[in-house]
Amino acid sequence: MKVVRTGLCLLVVFSVLAFGAVEVWSESVIEIGAAVLLVIWAAAVYRENELKIEWNPLIWPLLGLVGIGLLQLALHASSYAYLTRTEILKFSAYAIVFFLATQVFRERRDLTQLAWFLLLLGFGVSLFGIAQHFTSDSKIYWVRELPHGGDLFGPYVNRNHFAGFVELVAPVGFALMVFRGLRRDMFPLVTLLTIIPVSALILSGSRGGIISFAFEVAVLALLVRSRKSREGPHMAAVGIVALAAVALIAWIGAGKAIERFSTLPSADTSLARRGTMARASARIVRSHPVLGTGLGTLVAVYPKYETFYDGRVVEHVHDDYLEGLAETGLVGGLCGVAFLILLYKGARKNFAAEQGHFSRALHAGAITALAGLLLHSFVDFNLHIPSNALLFLIQTHLATCEPLASESPRQRVRRHSRNEYEVAPL
Numbered sequence: 001m002k003v004v005r006t007g008l009c010l011l012v013v014f015s016v017l018a019f020g021a022v023e024v025w026s027e028s029v030i031e032i033g034a035a036v037l038l039v040i041w042a043a044a045v046y047r048e049n050e051l052k053i054e055w056n057p058l059i060w061p062l063l064g065l066v067g068i069g070l071l072q073l074a075l076h077a078s079s080y081a082y083l084t085r086t087e088i089l090k091f092s093a094y095a096i097v098f099f100l101a102t103q104v105f106r107e108r109r110d111l112t113q114l115a116w117f118l119l120l121l122g123f124g125v126s127l128f129g130i131a132q133h134f135t136s137d138s139k140i141y142w143v144r145e146l147p148h149g150g151d152l153f154g155p156y157v158n159r160n161h162f163a164g165f166v167e168l169v170a171p172v173g174f175a176l177m178v179f180r181g182l183r184r185d186m187f188p189l190v191t192l193l194t195i196i197p198v199s200a201l202i203l204s205g206s207r208g209g210i211i212s213f214a215f216e217v218a219v220l221a222l223l224v225r226s227r228k229s230r231e232g233p234h235m236a237a238v239g240i241v242a243l244a245a246v247a248l249i250a251w252i253g254a255g256k257a258i259e260r261f262s263t264l265p266s267a268d269t270s271l272a273r274r275g276t277m278a279r280a281s282a283r284i285v286r287s288h289p290v291l292g293t294g295l296g297t298l299v300a301v302y303p304k305y306e307t308f309y310d311g312r313v314v315e316h317v318h319d320d321y322l323e324g325l326a327e328t329g330l331v332g333g334l335c336g337v338a339f340l341i342l343l344y345k346g347a348r349k350n351f352a353a354e355q356g357h358f359s360r361a362l363h364a365g366a367i368t369a370l371a372g373l374l375l376h377s378f379v380d381f382n383l384h385i386p387s388n389a390l391l392f393l394i395q396t397h398l399a400t401c402e403p404l405a406s407e408s409p410r411q412r413v414r415r416h417s418r419n420e421y422e423v424a425p426l
Contacts (some may be wrong), residue, residue: 001043001104005115007037008100009117015387016125016165020156022385027090030386034093034100041100054103056400058346061094061339067245068328068335069295078294079301087296098393105397108404111362114394115172122169123193126200129162133203153204156385163209164373164382165200168391170194171216171368174241178224181361195244199236208379216372223351223364235258274379277317279304284326292329301326316384320377323384343370346400353401366399378420 011033015021021030045051057184069088071077078084083244105114133153136142140152154160173194176182201209283305284293293301299315306314317323325333347370373382373392382388 001041004037004041004044004100005104005110005113006034007040008097008104009114011037011097012387012390013121013243014120017155017389018248018387019144020161020385020387028388029087030090030390031093034096037100038096043102054102054106056098056397058339058342058345058396058400059095059102061098061335061342062091062098064335064338065295065332066091066095066327068291068332072291072294075291077291078297080297083296084294086416091295094389094393097390098397101394101397102401104231106401107262108358111398111401111404112358114398115176115362117334118169118172118391118394119190119193122166122172122197125154126197127201129201130196144204154200159204160206160208160376160380161211161382161385161388162204163201163206164376164380164385166197166204166386167209167212167216167253167372167376168369168395169203170197170213171220171365171372172362173197173365173367174217174220175361175365176358177228177241178220179357179361181358188222191241191244194241196341198241208376212372212376215375216368220364220368221369223367226352227360274318276306276308277314278319278322280307280318281317281322281326285329287320288326288328288329291331292325292327295327298323298327316381317382318384320381323381340374343396343400350400350403353403354405356406359404362398362401363403366395369395370399 011030012252014033015030018026020030021027045053066088069078069084069091072084073081099199105111112352132140132142139154140155141155146152147155151157153162153220155163156162156165173190176190177187177194198213201213243341280302281298284298284301287305299313302314302317317326321336324336328335347363347367351360351367355363370392373388377383383392
């Protein structure tokens with residue numbers, strides 16, 4: 001299964017670096033890659049009959065959305081059949097990636113490698129984003145122009161989507177430090193790997209991203225409070241990273257960061273414009289209450305319900321929930337509610353279970369990341385960005401995966417003080 005694990009990680013890296021995988025060619029690579037990895041996994045299962053298949057109930061709502069799209073095509077309920085077909089392929093790829101993640105990331109060693117992968121990915125992409133911001137904030141990779149405009153940061157066309165990326169990866173480092181999921185000698189390294197993404201998030205100036213990140217800190221504090229004990233977690237690590245991030249921003253250029261946060265770029269969407277989008281989306285839902293207009297068809301349907309024209313094509317309405325209801329109706333809304341309920345129950349159960357520090361840190365980090373992005377989704381469309389959707393599903397798996405037992409005595413070092421950190425594989 002090493003090939004599948006490596007393939008999933010490469011698929012995520014590709015999706016992030018390919019501008020979030022928002023173009024047709026990059027979406028196609030993800031869909032083809034997911035299908036190939038599924039075939040490789042199936043061949044491995046066929047060869048090794050002793051492999052156990054883990055079925056996460058969260059796969060049902062994902063398959064439900066694919067089924068809704070197929071039903072829309074069968075009943076000719078889609079306003080634009082071609083767009084619905086392409087969206088079905090995308091959601092099928094998401095379901096495959098989530099299913100494969102639940103199969104190949106189960107053991108302690110595999111989960112450790114996944115944690116390191118998320119830490120290093122967040123650090124590398126954020127460091128690149130900071131460097132590009134101060135040297136070429138109008139071209140991605142210093143060469144790619146944006147023909148339709150944008151407000152780029154790092155490899156993302158929109159800084160709010162870069163913020164969503166950081167919201168999904170930064171909590172991993174925070175949780176490992178707060179919940180003592182790493183050796184003490186690894187603390188400085190993980191602190192560095194966490195400071196850079198937080199600094200890049202602040203530098204991006206994404207209002208929704210910064211507010212959502214503050215919400216993540218509050219969620220992590222609540223998780224800490226629920227596990228407070230003499231050997232329990234501490235929030236001091238969060239304060240250390242936050243202060244270090246602010247100090248780094250002050251050193252590299254606080255003025256530009258404050259200016260970016262305090263002014264609304266011309267490429268950004270105003271609150272008033274978002275309000276008109278929300279009202280238009282509500283009218284779409286009222287007109288198509290049961291099955292919606294069809295997966296992926298909002299861009300084609302929206303002009304009919306538009307009340308404010310500014311010369312721009314509206315592909316998304318800056319609210320994942322309203323857009324989902326507009327495209328899939330109440331049936332899709334029920335799938336979304338079922339997903340959130342199953343996610344909440346599974347995450348709560350596994351976080352509260354008896355387990356080691358590393359395992360609890362993984363669960364806490366995933367819960368924190370999911371909470372932040374779900375909040376951000378009220379004012380943006382991060383879940384419609386394939387790279388962020390893939391990371392969201394990986395964090396969903398980490399939040400609901402089976403807890404890992406504590407390390408055996410032979411695998412621990414002798415504690416010289418009560419503040420000694422548990423030795424985890426990280």
